[in-house]
Amino acid sequence: MGKGKIISIHSFRGGTGKSNITANVSAQFAAKGYRVGVIDTDIQSPGIHVLFGMNEEQIDKSLNDYLYGRCKIQETAYDMGARVGASGDIEISGKIYLIPSSLRAGEIAKVLREGYEVGLLNDGFRSLIKELKLDYLFIDTHPGLNEETLLSIAISDLLIIILRPDQQDFQGTAVTVDVSRKLEVPQLFLVINKAISSLDFADLKKTVESTFEAPVAAVLPLSEDMARLASSDIFSLRFPDHVVSQAIRDIAAIVEAAA
Amino acid sequence: MANRESLAKILLTEADASLQSVLEVVHLEDGQVLFNRDDPGDAFYIIDSGQIRIFTFDEAGEELTLNTLKAGETLGELALVDGQPRSASASAIGPAVLRRLRREDFLEMVHNSPALSQAVFRLLSQRARHMTEYIERLGHWARLVAAGQYTQAMANIENVESSDRALVAVADAVKQMVRAVKEREEKLRKEVAQLRIEIDEERRKLRVAEIVDTDYFQDLTKRVRNLRSQSEE
Structure with missing residues (x-):
């Protein structure tokens, strides 16, 4: 307890299910009794708040306000415990805070136009861990390798790279793995998502591990069940017996043991 | 018969x-x-x-x-x-x-001849039953194949009594079908299982260099190193 570890969850391209996995893994940690923060640094296309059942009207202060000096970062943290707990039968014994990005078009445009002082992110992460007494801070990053993403990766204690089993993701992941190694990230895991059922998962895991020389924490199947939920809930809490939920718990167990 | x-x-x-x-x-x-x-x-x-x-x-x-x-x-x-x-x-x-x-x-x-006409009735009803049994068997095999239970389907087909030659002929045809389906499926599975990971190493190096060679990246690496050594103290 009181570890204050930073876990970044990244993917080279969008659409890998990064936000969904971030929300689910962080919720598993909260269910285990940890104090967890989830920060949406995908400022250009925010989305993780939806998984926690939050809508635009419920977001007052956001990460954008902190980055432009309008408030302290802890003022942008929303306690998700009640929301997450309400969706399933699992009792959330820990705490889960969400730091959303602004959904306002004007705010998003401002970031794209003016950028922001990337260094503020680092200060913000440290403040959050200290003020909210976080055991783990999960960072839902922006796909690609821009400056804020590089910073998130650089200051992570553990990095999870999500990829789909296709050539474009393999190529992008190769670059991401190399860059992360240059940044001396202490722990790096890969998670393969949306694997079609005809693939031999064990074989896929082995091939990916030897190609990237990095451990694969889990291979998640392409799940129609998960898609049907349409990103409106924490799947692994609502359907704990599903094969996808088991894989999510595997990831949580590996992360817990490593960081 | x-x-x-x-x-x-x-x-x-x-x-x-x-x-x-x-x-x-x-x-x-x-x-x-x-x-x-x-x-x-x-x-x-x-x-x-x-x-x-x-x-x-x-x-x-x-x-x-x-x-x-x-x-x-x-x-x-x-x-x-x-x-x-x-x-x-x-x-x-x-x-x-x-x-x-x-x-x-x-x-x-x-x-x-009443005896002869009775024999014709018996023969016809026998044939009708036989056809129904035929169709039921075929349906059962089709269901097994559809469910991918090839071993069970084969075992079931092997059980066909040899006295019924018509059924044996159909069973042989189904057996061939099961083998062909199984073979094709295994071939496809092998092709898919051997999902190749092809990485263009030239492009990879180029992309990594583009990122790593920036002032921002160099500065970031230094700052992070400092941060890490501070937190370890």
Whole structure:
């Protein structure tokens, strides 16, 4: 307890299910009794708040306000415990805070136009861990390798790279793995998502591990069940017996043991 | 199959006297065709010696043997009743001798013999049951194949009693199908399982260099190193 570890969850391209996995893994940690923060640094296309059942009207202060000096970062943290707990039968014994990005078009445009002082992110992460007494801070990053993403990766204690089993993701992941190694990230895991059922998962895991020389924490199947939920809930809490939920718990167990 | 012979038996015993006058002997050489599919069904045959092969053509035009009949068995009994065109073809395996009963003569005999007409009823109902059982078996095999339970499907097909030659022929065709499906599936699985990971190493190096060689990246690396050593203290 009181570890204050930073876990970044990244993917080279969008659409890998990064936000969904971030929300689910962080919720598993909260269910285990940890104090967890989830920060949406995908400022250009925010989305993780939806998984926690939050809508635009419920977001007052956001990460954008902190980055432009309008408030302290802890003022942008929303306690998700009640929301997450309400969706399933699992009792959330820990705490889960969400730091959303602004959904306002004007705010998003401002970031794209003016950028922001990337260094503020680092200060913000440290403040959050200290003020909210976080055991783990999960960072839902922006796909690609821009400056804020590089910073998130650089200051992570553990990095999870999500990829789909296709050539474009393999190529992008190769670059991401190399860059992360240059940044001396202490722990790096890969998670393969949306694997079609005809693939031999064990074989896929082995091939990916030897190609990237990095451990694969889990291979998640392409799940129609998960898609049907349409990103409106924490799947692994609502359907704990599903094969996808088991894989999510595997990831949580590996992360817990490593960081 | 006993009923196939019983019609012949009844014809040859009970209606013996009147039958002899109307039965016509037919000699066939090896491979000679007795009748073709779609020919008018105008007669019934009793095999005295040799073998007769009943066959049809599949969609690809390949011959498909449905049954092989031997001496003592009969063929064409449906034609006697309904007069419809032949549903399959018949030819001799080796030299064969048959006796032919024309439909018009048969109908007259049935009219005069209650035992014979009862035998015809029994034969027809037997055939109807047989067809239903056939379809049920095929349906069961299809369900097993659809569920991917190939081993179970094969075991089930192997269990077909060898006395029913028509069913054995269909079972063989299904067996071949199961093997082909299984083979294709395994081949496909192997192709998919060997999902190749091809990484363009030149492009990879180039992209990494583009990122790593920036001032921002160099500065970031230094700052992070400092941060890490601070937190370790």
